[in-house]
Amino acid sequence: MKRIVGKAVVVPRPNIDTDQIIPARFLRTTVRKGLGAALFADRPELLQGQAGTILVAGENFGCGSSREHAPWALLDAGFRAVISPSIADIFRSNAVKNGLVPVQIAATFAPGTEIAIDLESCTVECEGRSYAFTLDPFARHCLIHEIDELGYLLAAEEEIAAFEAKR
Amino acid sequence: MPSRTLFDKIWDAHLVRPETEEAPAILYVDLHLVHEVTSPQAFTVLRERGLRVRRPDRTVATMDHSTPTLPRVNGRFPFAHGDAEAQVDTLARNCGDYGIELHALGSEKQGIVHVIGPELGLTKAGMTVVCGDSHTSTHGAFGALAFGIGTSEVAHVLATQCLLQRKPKAMLISIDGALPAGVSAKDVILAVIARLGVGGGAGHVIEYAGSTVRGMSIEERMTVCNMSIEAGARAGMIGSAEWGTDPGARFDKEAALDVSRLAPMITWGTDPGTAIPVDARVPDDAPEKPLQYMGVKRGAPLLGTKIDVVFVGSCTNGRLSDLRAAASVLRGRRIAEGVRTLIVPGSQQVKHAAEQEGLDRVFREAGAEWREPGCSMCIAMNGDSLTPGQAAVSTSNRNFEGRQGRGGRTFLASPLTAAAAALKGAIADPREVLR
Ligand code: SF4
Numbered sequence: 384m385k386r387i388v389g390k391a392v393v394v395p396r397p398n399i400d401t402d403q404i405i406p407a408r409f410l411r412t413t414v415r416k417g418l419g420a421a422l423f424a425d426r427p428e429l430l431q432g433q434a435g436t437i438l439v440a441g442e443n444f445g446c447g448s449s450r451e452h453a454p455w456a457l458l459d460a461g462f463r464a465v466i467s468p469s470i471a472d473i474f475r476s477n478a479v480k481n482g483l484v485p486v487q488i489a490a491t492f493a494p495g496t497e498i499a500i501d502l503e504s505c506t507v508e509c510e511g512r513s514y515a516f517t518l519d520p521f522a523r524h525c526l527i528h529e530i531d532e533l534g535y536l537l538a539a540e541e542e543i544a545a546f547e548a549k550r
Numbered sequence: 551m552p553s554r555t556l557f558d559k560i561w562d563a564h565l566v567r568p569e570t571e572e573a574p575a576i577l578y579v580d581l582h583l584v585h586e587v588t589s590p591q592a593f594t595v596l597r598e599r600g601l602r603v604r605r606p607d608r609t610v611a612t613m614d615h616s617t618p619t620l621p622r623v624n625g626r627f628p629f630a631h632g633d634a635e636a637q638v639d640t641l642a643r644n645c646g647d648y649g650i651e652l653h654a655l656g657s658e659k660q661g662i663v664h665v666i667g668p669e670l671g672l673t674k675a676g677m678t679v680v681c682g683d684s685h686t687s688t689h690g691a692f693g694a695l696a697f698g699i700g701t702s703e704v705a706h707v708l709a710t711q712c713l714l715q716r717k718p719k720a721m722l723i724s725i726d727g728a729l730p731a732g733v734s735a736k737d738v739i740l741a742v743i744a745r746l747g748v749g750g751g752a753g754h755v756i757e758y759a760g761s762t763v764r765g766m767s768i769e770e771r772m773t774v775c776n777m778s779i780e781a782g783a784r785a786g787m788i789g790s791a792e793w794g795t796d797p798g799a800r801f802d803k804e805a806a807l808d809v810s811r812l813a814p815m816i817t818w819g820t821d822p823g824t825a826i827p828v829d830a831r832v833p834d835d836a837p838e839k840p841l842q843y844m845g846v847k848r849g850a851p852l853l854g855t856k857i858d859v860v861f862v863g864s865c866t867n868g869r870l871s872d873l874r875a876a877a878s879v880l881r882g883r884r885i886a887e888g889v890r891t892l893i894v895p896g897s898q899q900v901k902h903a904a905e906q907e908g909l910d911r912v913f914r915e916a917g918a919e920w921r922e923p924g925c926s927m928c929i930a931m932n933g934d935s936l937t938p939g940q941a942a943v944s945t946s947n948r949n950f951e952g953r954q955g956r957g958g959r960t961f962l963a964s965p966l967t968a969a970a971a972a973l974k975g976a977i978a979d980p981r982e983v984l985r
Contacts, residue, residue, distance in 0.1 A: 398821050398950075403951060406929045407953075408930070411636075425952045426951070443749040446782060447950060467639070476699075476700060481702070524572070533599075536714065542567055543604075543711065
C-alpha cells in the first residue's frame with residue numbers, strides 16, 4: 384500500500400474518544416470481524432450521512448482506552464486512514480498494526496473532497512494543495528510493505544533468549 | 551554513567567535490542583496481565599499461527615470487565631449478556647490451553663486486573679508491566695514502567711514476551727504541599743489533568759514527585775498513576791529510594807503543582823480534563839456541546855446539581871482505603887431518597903477486608919448496594935449502567951459521553967465527594983459533611 388485515495392468524511396470535533404468510536408457494549412465479542420456496524424453507534428449524528436474512506440477529525444483523536452476494536456470498527460466500515468492534528472498514542476499504534484493509516488496534520492477539508500495520501504513521500508494532496516506529515520519510519524515501512532510486526536518479533540527469538548539468559 | 555530518570559533506568563534494563571532511526575526498540579516485558587475483553591483475538595492469532603505462549607510464568611489473567619457484580623443465583627453467575635459469558639468462557643479455555651494462571655470469576659483472588667496485580671504481589675519496582683488496558687499505568691505507583699497495549703500487542707507479548715516500542719519522552723510533575731482535609735489523591739490527579747489538558751501528556755511517561763507524593767500511601771499513589779492516561783500520557787510512575795531518578799537527571803517537560811489549598815475536584819464536562827473545585831462555577835468559556843450533554847450551565851455552580859446514581863469503585867478508587875473514605879461519610883447517615891448508590895469493591899480480597907471491618911454494613915445501612923468485585927459501572931459492559939439522561943457522581947476515571955451507559959452523564963470525583971453526593975442527592979462538598 385503506497386497511496387490511498389478517497390473521499391473525506393469530516394468530523395471536526397476534538398477529543399473523539401474510543402467510547403464514541405465504539406461503545407463498550409460492543410466489546411463483548413471474541414472476533415475482529417463485523418464491528419463496522421458498531422462504529423459511532425451512539426453518535427450517528429457525527430457522520431451526518433457522509434460517505435468516504437478517509438476520516439478527518441479534530442485534535443486528540445482516539446484518546447481513551449486501548450481497545451483495538453476502535454481501528455477494527457473503522458476499517459470494517461471502510462475507512463483506510465484517519466487525519467487529525469493529533470492522534471492518541473495507543474490508537475495510533477493500534478491503527479498501524481491493522482493497516483489503518485494515521486496522519487497527523489492540522490488542516491481542514493470539506494466533506495466529500497477527494498484526498499490522496501502518499502505514504503512514500505508522506506504527503507496529503509487535496510485540491511491542488513499538498514501537506515507534509517511525519518510518520519515513524521518503521522510504521523511507514525510496515526504500512527507500505529504490509530509487514531507483520533509479530534513476524535518481525537518472532538525473528539528476534541535468539542536475541543530474546545540471550546536477553547533472558549543473561550538476566 | 552550520566553544521571554538517569556527512573557524511566558530511563560527501567561527502559562535500559564529491558565532493552566533486548568535498542569531502537570534506531572529505522573526501527574523501534576525491542577522491549578522485554580516482565581509481567582503481562584490479561585483479561586477477557588482484549589485477549590480473545592490475540593489468542594486467535596496464536597492459534598492461527600501455531601504459536602505457544604512464550605512465558606506463561608510471566609502471564610496472569612483475571613475476569614473483570616464484563617462480569618456480573620451480583621452474587622450467584624442457584625450456583626450460576628447472573629450474566630446480563632450471553633456474549634459476556636461466552637467471552638469469559640473463552641478466556642478460561644485460552645488460559646487452560648496455554649497454561650496461564652487465571653483468577654477466574656468465583657475465585658478468592660478475582661478482581662479488577664489493576665487491583666489484583668499489586669494485591670498478589672505481582673507488581674514490583676523496576677519491572678515492565680503491560681496489559682491490554684490503558685489503566686495499566688496504575689502499576690507505576692510501585693516504581694514500575696507500566697502501560698496499556700492493544701490486542702495485536704497482547705499477541706506479541708504472549709508469543710515473544712516482547713514489544714516493539716519507541717521510547718516515549720519523560721515528564722516530571724512535582725506536587726508539593728499538605729493536602730487539606732477532605733481532599734484526596736483523586737482530587738490531586740484531577741487537578742493535574744485539568745492543568746495539563748487531556749492531550750498534555752501525549753508521548754510522555756510522567757513521573758510524579760514532590761513532598762505530597764512522597765507522603766502518599768501506595769493506594770493513593772495508584773490512584774494518581776492510574777489516571778495518567780487521562781492526560782494522554784503513556785504511563786505514570788513514582789520512584790522510591792531504591793528505584794528512583796538520579797539527582798540532576800533531565801526531563802523533556804516539567805510542571806509543578808502546589809496542592810496546599812486544593813479543593814475537592816469534580817468534572818463538569820465530557821472529558822477528564824474538565825475538573826473544577828466542587829464549590830466553583832462552570833467556566834464561562836465552556837464549549838456548548840459538553841454543557842448540553844451534561845445539562846449544566848456556564849457560570850452556574852455545580853453544587854446542588856441533582857444526581858440519580860453514585861458509583862464508588864473501579865481501578866481508580868475501588869481499594870480498601872477508598873471504601874473506608876466513602877464509609878467515613880456514609881456512616882450512620884442515610885442516602886437521599888431515589889439515589890441509587892453502587893459500592894463495588896475492586897477485588898474479592900478488598901471485599902473481604904471491607905467486610906471484616908464492617909464497611910458493608912455501613913453501606914447497606916446507609917441504603918447503598920454492596921456488590922461483587924469487577925469494573926461494573928466504570929465501563930458499563932456488564933449490565934450495571936446508567937439509563938439515558940441519568941446523572942452520576944462516579945469515582946471512576948472517564949466521563950466520556952455514554953461511558954457509563956448510553957446517554958448517561960458522569961461527574962468524576964473522589965470517594966468522599968461521591969459519598970457526600972449520595973447523602974444530598976445532588977453534587978455536594980464533602981468538607982461540609984465531614985466538618
Ligand atoms: S475499572 Fe474501569 S478503567 Fe479500570 S480496568 Fe476496569 S473498565 Fe478499565
